[in-house]
Amino acid sequence: MRPLLLSIAAFALIGAAPSPDIPLVAIGLPFAPEKPMPVARDHPLYHRVAVGDVEGITAIVRFKAAPPGRLHKGLRETLDRMNLLAPSDGEARVRLVATWQGLDSPASLLVASKETTATLHYQLVRIDNHQVLLDRTIATTVKGEGSALDGGMGMARAAIAANFASAAACMDKAAYGRAPDDCALQPLYGVSVSRRH
DSSP states (O other), X not given: OOOEEEOOGGGOOBTTOOOOOOOOOOTTSOEESOOOOOOOTTSTTTTOEEEOOOBSOOHHIIIXXXXXXXXXXXXXXXXXXXXXXXXXXXXXXXXXXEEEEEEEOOOSSEXXXXXXXXXXXXXXXXXXXXXXXXXXXXXXXXXXXXXXXHHHHHHHHHHHHHHHHHHHHHHHHHTTTOOOSOOOOEESEEEEOOOBO
């Protein structure tokens, strides 16, 4: 199936202004082998997941793709849209620890149909007995186009959002002991980024 190329206007940068507050949430976008769907009320993790800030954020993410606050917010919003995020720590039964592993992004001056890969490690642990329910490193790749600066940042954000969606879908399965070895979902969309003046 040929990936759908989305022109994501939110990823466009206006002149030389700082990057806008772009949501890092891909829930609702098409993925293979399946699209992540919000869990139902009878799911064991429905509103039961606590999450802290993403650990190990590197300078390239901090200053180029997404400031830490946006990264943390994107993970929380992804879990919230999947009905996994606990309303409070007191209502949580499990804790998700997300650790930044790296970003492989285009570095050329002119980017044409390049790929960007975001890699994070996730560990889902029961709060009561510290049992590890999920322990996976997930690498997600997004294809896109645009200049190295604009396209690279847009593709990085899309790859991070796809990674968060992959982790949420994997947590859904982990609750039933069915998490696959490779939790990475394949985005069936691309990113086209252009600078607007």
